[in-house]
Amino acid sequence: MAKPLNILFVHVDQMHAGAVSAYGNRHVSTPAIDRIVGDGCSMMSQYTAMPQCCPARTSWYTGRMSSESGMPVNGCHVRPDLPDLGQWLRERGGYECVYAGKWHIPGRDVAKSFRYIYGSGKGEYGDASIARACMGFLENYRGDKPFFLNAGFMNPHDCCYTAGAAGGQGKFRFADTIADELPPLPKNFRVDPQYAARTRGWKELDWRYYIYTYYRWVEMVDAEIGRLYDALRNSRFADNTLVVFSADHGDGLGFHGKVSKGYMEEEAWHVPTVIVPPGKIAGGRREVERLTSSVDIPATICDYADVPALPKTTIGKSLRPIVEGKDTPDWRKYVIGESFLGQGQIGIFDGRHKTILYCDGPVKVFDLKADPLEMNDLSAGAEGAAVAVRHKRHLREYLGRIELCEQVDKTKPGPFKTYLDWYRKFRQEA
Amino acid sequence: MDRREFLQVAAAVSSLAGQGLLPLLGAPRKGGRGRARARKGGYAGPSNVFAEPPAIEPVTGYLPKFKPVSRGAMSGAFAAKYTLVVCHGSAAKSRNSVSGSLDVAFSGDQCETTESRRARPANIVKTKLTCRGEFNSASNWTLESSIQGAKDLGFVEKGSWDGEAMVVKSKSWTQRRRTENPLIGRWALLPLLASGKLKQKSLTFDMLDDSTLRPGQLVRYTGEVKIPLAGGGVKLDCYAQTGRGVVPIHYLIDQAGRVQLITQSTVNWVLSEVKGTL
Numbered sequence: 001m002a003k004p005l006n007i008l009f010v011h012v013d014q015m016h017a018g019a020v021s022a023y024g025n026r027h028v029s030t031p032a033i034d035r036i037v038g039d040g041c042s043m044m045s046q047y048t049a050m051p052q053c054c055p056a057r058t059s060w061y062t063g064r065m066s067s068e069s070g071m072p073v074n075g076c077h078v079r080p081d082l083p084d085l086g087q088w089l090r091e092r093g094g095y096e097c098v099y100a101g102k103w104h105i106p107g108r109d110v111a112k113s114f115r116y117i118y119g120s121g122k123g124e125y126g127d128a129s130i131a132r133a134c135m136g137f138l139e140n141y142r143g144d145k146p147f148f149l150n151a152g153f154m155n156p157h158d159c160c161y162t163a164g165a166a167g168g169q170g171k172f173r174f175a176d177t178i179a180d181e182l183p184p185l186p187k188n189f190r191v192d193p194q195y196a197a198r199t200r201g202w203k204e205l206d207w208r209y210y211i212y213t214y215y216r217w218v219e220m221v222d223a224e225i226g227r228l229y230d231a232l233r234n235s236r237f238a239d240n241t242l243v244v245f246s247a248d249h250g251d252g253l254g255f256h257g258k259v260s261k262g263y264m265e266e267e268a269w270h271v272p273t274v275i276v277p278p279g280k281i282a283g284g285r286r287e288v289e290r291l292t293s294s295v296d297i298p299a300t301i302c303d304y305a306d307v308p309a310l311p312k313t314t315i316g317k318s319l320r321p322i323v324e325g326k327d328t329p330d331w332r333k334y335v336i337g338e339s340f341l342g343q344g345q346i347g348i349f350d351g352r353h354k355t356i357l358y359c360d361g362p363v364k365v366f367d368l369k370a371d372p373l374e375m376n377d378l379s380a381g382a383e384g385a386a387v388a389v390r391h392k393r394h395l396r397e398y399l400g401r402i403e404l405c406e407q408v409d410k411t412k413p414g415p416f417k418t419y420l421d422w423y424r425k426f427r428q429e430a
Numbered sequence: 431m432d433r434r435e436f437l438q439v440a441a442a443v444s445s446l447a448g449q450g451l452l453p454l455l456g457a458p459r460k461g462g463r464g465r466a467r468a469r470k471g472g473y474a475g476p477s478n479v480f481a482e483p484p485a486i487e488p489v490t491g492y493l494p495k496f497k498p499v500s501r502g503a504m505s506g507a508f509a510a511k512y513t514l515v516v517c518h519g520s521a522a523k524s525r526n527s528v529s530g531s532l533d534v535a536f537s538g539d540q541c542e543t544t545e546s547r548r549a550r551p552a553n554i555v556k557t558k559l560t561c562r563g564e565f566n567s568a569s570n571w572t573l574e575s576s577i578q579g580a581k582d583l584g585f586v587e588k589g590s591w592d593g594e595a596m597v598v599k600s601k602s603w604t605q606r607r608r609t610e611n612p613l614i615g616r617w618a619l620l621p622l623l624a625s626g627k628l629k630q631k632s633l634t635f636d637m638l639d640d641s642t643l644r645p646g647q648l649v650r651y652t653g654e655v656k657i658p659l660a661g662g663g664v665k666l667d668c669y670a671q672t673g674r675g676v677v678p679i680h681y682l683i684d685q686a687g688r689v690q691l692i693t694q695s696t697v698n699w700v701l702s703e704v705k706g707t708l
């Protein structure tokens with residue numbers, strides 16, 4: 001009988017999918033993530049279930065979309081009847097489940113589902129300690145059980161404090177001193193007066209300084225990831241451990257003139273994800289065509305752990321066949337993401353076209369092959385109209401598969417009402 | 431006072447006064463923090479309030495409590511204590527709290543540090559670094575990490591640098607990183623900064639941050655700044671460090687060479703004691 005695999009799940013917070021030097025970004029240096037990319041299989045078309053911390057993390061650990069989990073936006077409470085990966089792997093696989101760092105799934109005590117070895121703070125304060133706690137575990141673990149070790153790094157989320165969520169201070173006036181080192185604005189940058197009071201009044205140099213510091217946060221956490229990854233790769237667990245790397249959601253990073261997250265443009269919805277299989281290295285393969293979702297991560301972990309998928313997994317699929325280079329004729333033809341912040345919006349992507357449906361009516365359609373920066377909205381033309389019709393059909397099919405959470409969190413009923421009303425209307429139209 | 435100094439002081443005073451940070455102007459304003467309350471819709475925070483000089487931005491809320499250390503020197507054998515002041519974000523001024531400490535001791539070519547961060551549980555990191563040469567390049571070091579209350583999460587690493595690569599070994603792993611520049615431990619910078627030798631010529635180096643490599647660092651002198659404090663203004667030399675894996679770091683140094691403030695973003699260090707002779 002094969003020895004059960006250990007699993008190391010390394011996740012970061014608010015990482016733009018393109019903020020990796022191995023993927024060609026010359027404004028940031030990520031040697032550690034580059035090594036993971038070089039060893040593993042990159043899911044280049046990975047999308048988060050919902051581009052905000054709590055819902056995205058809940059999707060990782062319960063396998064459910066945000067309209068299923070009771071966590072449509074930050075600050076709700078996860079459905080108590082949904083098991084999480086810690087409980088599941090411990091009970092079904094006999095795993096030693098260990099967690100360090102950011103959890104952020106309200107309603108579920110991480111210390112009851114895992115051995116919780118280290119807490120979280122801002123990235124600059126706590127990420128090095130998270131790495132050290134996990135490295136200490138690897139150094140000392142002598143147990144018979146396989147382990148499921150989770151390193152929940154905070155950065156580059158510290159950009160939120162620079163960008164203004166907590167006030168917007170960040171040595172912006174230092175930008176003058178290093179102006180020639182600042183990255184340029186993205187090509188699709190535009191000042192949107194309707195968006196983001198927190199950046200109102202930013203000048204070009206302020207934006208570029210924000211992008212500069214964002215990349216430094218990425219490098220900061222990359223160094224800690226490198227310490228942990230190398231500790232694993234050089235340990236006795238190297239040949240028997242699956243490594244999963246991902247981010248809960250992206251960051252605006254100036255694309256479309258945005259910062260932060262919560263919307264369905266690529267900068268927030270699209271996330272980096274790499275799977276490094278045990279022993280045989282995937283050799284840096286990059287999967288572009290097959291569309292993957294954050295709910296695939298728990299399915300993948302369960303698959304490699306040789307335990308059943310989490311109960312009632314509706315959308316998630318194991319990425320193992322992709323990692324192992326196998327054909328998957330039944331793979332999904334589209335991926336869906338939800339955001340129930342404010343008015344609410346849905347993203348639907350089929351590998352070429354992408355539709356963003358807004359709850360209050362507007363629709364945007366993009367051809368990401370021809371227009372990866374989402375600068376030309378096709379919704380007014382015939383092509384865009386046809387895509388929108390097709391994608392609405394996908395959404396109805398999706399609604400037929402998921403198990404909507406109808407138990408409204410009374411402390412935060414708004415987002416529940418948003419999706420329940422919207423999806424009810426959609427179903428009725430069908 | 432020359433024009434440059436006047437402009438720096440005026441900018442600092444104007445910025446801090448506008449934020450209610452000067453002692454005489456520090457009374458809370460009626461209705462809270464001005465712009466923070468005035469905004470309508472979505473985001474309720476203030477506009478970005480850019481502090482001048484930017485070096486003090488993460489600690490503007492702490493500065494009224496700060497009293498510069500006036501004894502001891504950071505040369506030869508010395509020991510210094512720093513308070514770790516965390517910036518929790520800001521409104522009109524930074525919200526700060528004390529969340530850890532750092533003890534640094536130099537003797538001969540040895541630099542020893544003990545750092546404690548008050549997370550739950552606390553992570554305590556002790557390092558012993560042997561330096562060499564004019565710029566305190568790293569020769570070899572040990573790092574001991576412990577998590578309070580969990581003996582099975584601690585480890586010890588031994589590291590060395592041969593001029594081209596650093597190697598870090600524990601019982602379980604060996605990590606090797608190529609370096610591009612002289613490798614200098616981050617706290618081994620203190621006597622270099624204190625000496626004033628970096629005033630004339632900036633320093634390019636790779637930083638050894640505990641056992642983490644942060645390559646491509648540049649520390650440069652950016653001029654004098656005057657910082658208004660409760661007990662009156664203090665004039666400090668300011669150095670800025672930029673490079674991979676760090677957000678801009680500022681070192682504020684008094685005329686006697688004591689590194690009084692080190693500001694980053696979330697994590698900042700405030701000098702609390704120097705003993706000049708061990």
